[in-house]
Amino acid sequence: MASEYGHDDGFRHGYGYGYGDGDGSLRGYGRGGERGHRVPAGLRAPFEGRAWREFGYVLLGLPIGIVLFTYAVTMVSLGLGLLVTFVGIPVLALTLAGCRGFGALERARARGLLGLDVAAPEPLRIKGDGVMAWVGAVLKSGTSWRTLLYALLQFPWSVFSFCVALPFWTCGWTLLTYPLWSWVFPMYGGQGGLQLYGDEHHRVYLDNPFEIGVTALVGLLITLATPWIVRALTQVDRLMVHGLLGPTRLSARVVELESDRGVVVDTAAADLRRIERDLHDGAQARLVSLAMDLGLAKEKLAEDPRAAARMVDEAHGEVKTALQELRDLARGIHPAVLTDRGLDAALSSVATRCAVPVQVEVDLTERPAPAIEGIAYFTVSELLQNVSKHARATWATVDVWRVEDRLMVQVMDNGVGGADAAGGSGLSGLAGRVDAVDGILVVDSPVGGPTRVTAELPWRGARALR
Structure with missing residues (x-):
């Protein structure tokens, strides 16, 4: 688990978390890879629930696409035709509102069958009261028009996906299981087996053990390939759902801010x-x-x-x-020493007031912006207070360094551990402060210790150190 995280490529002193992105930051952290399987993925794919759910998604896509496309084309045509009477405007608004409702259903279908969790887009921003305010908000919303575009694009793609996935799936399983049902032909059809070719002069049947075995082998190959073909088809559906039915990057950023x-x-x-x-x-x-x-x-x-x-x-x-x-x-x-001399001196001053010996190492050639510098200072100050009050530690370390455009702050102690940022604790409030400036706070504190708390802050407005 340790990842020699020094100045450039990992957490310091070899106590990394094992989920960095290779450049020393915490971005992209997550759980490790899946547990190993004895059966290769290519062999077990046709029997996994994921493959069947994706196939079900493709099958449902066609009837849903027909309904969506029919609704969108009919209502848009009606609205455009009625624009000369002004009635077309509310009709278009109702059309877009209906598309937004279908979009919610499609997000739920993608969540249930594809495991794609797409957040709902931004709600309507209605300015004023009355029906016309709602109509104006619907027509001005980019989300409304994106859902309409989805309704128009999803139908032709669902036809293509259906026509590709269903033959592969049925053909693969039919041929693979042919040895189990080949007896039907001689018993009830009056022929030796499945007819492969026939004309006026001769016919070819799959009726001997060798041909039946080859047929099953071909079916096995098609069956093994089909889940990956279906998965490739559903990737396009994922892109459409995520790009057209979810929030835009700008709107998500506005909500976050x-x-x-x-x-x-x-x-x-x-x-x-x-x-x-x-x-x-x-x-x-x-x-x-x-x-x-x-x-x-x-x-x-x-x-x-x-x-x-x-x-x-x-x-x-x-x-x-x-x-x-x-x-x-x-x-x-706001301590005067922080303003006058920077993080190194300010954190050293904080360390002297801690109940346990603290080793401070600040490796910065420039000073970050005052706001980021202040958050880093108060983060360390509060963490060292926790060490003094709750950790029952005998030593602690503070490390501050820069990785590209991020300021890394890490506090470690050899206390009893068990710290948790959830549940409304002081660490939860600290995480909120860090998150307010697009930072990340990661707490690694198993019961029995040690405790490592790492804050990743954006590097803004650097100033040269005196």
Whole structure:
């Protein structure tokens, strides 16, 4: 599992996850390959459920294509013909709405039979109230027109797929099983076997053991090839469903940015509430108490100078404590050392406050954009706090390096493990922050340890290090 992940080709210190893309980033991570089979894929393909589901998809495609094509052509022709009376506009809108409904059914069919999970496209953006607002939204939606195009293209392709897949499938299994039913011809047909050729002078029947064996062998070859032919045909269906019935890359990006914007707003609001609470319960309360103590000292100054001096001395200690709390609060908002000296010095400062020894290694020749730099800092800071509070570790490491256009941040400890980013934990909130800037947070924490948390952040707006 370890993948010598150094500066360029894997996670450092040989504790990689085994699912990188070869350049040191986490993009494209996923589960490993399928478990090995003793029977080669080419031999078991005709008997797998996937092959039969794909064949069923092709068979259902023809009747569904006929219905879709008939509906689309009829309704579009009706709508275009009625445009002179203005009735054609709502008719076209209803046509497109119906195509969107068929598109939802086709996505469900592809999900059930092809295992293709295509997200629903963006919903209609209706501006205003009333029927005409809905009509305008339907007609302006690119998704509506893409589903109409799908209805027109799916029919001729379904005819072609049906006419290719069905003969191959039936011919292959028929010939393969010929030895099992060849007895039907001499018993009920009055001939030696399946007629291969015939004219006025002579006829050829598959009626001896050698011919029957060759027939079964040919059927076996066709049967073994048919699932791959059908799979190649359904690849075109996958492309059409994904490209015409799913969200476009731009719309998916807009939805993702809207979600990320919500995360950023919620995070900023939570940070403001935390700062307000820390000020109210910490420095503000201490300063109020300090003001009262100084007032009492002022009153006692003439009567009891020693008591007043003692109260002033205690107030001086309170001032130092309040200043330290304000420094900690300011460091929590944005540390000055990060702005002035960069990640290396800032993370070294964070490491000194951890409850266990921490080794910090920052390998950067440039500084990332301030926003990315700040997220990297607070990610490490929160992870080291988790190490101090929950990990029961004896050491930890922090590694920061750059891989092409990504900033990699990894924190490792030898604690008890069991950390989970799900379930609304602090790691879940941290993952939301990282995701808000198109980053990835991966937690590898088996029970018993060690724990490795890796954040991959985009590299933006680099500045040269001083």
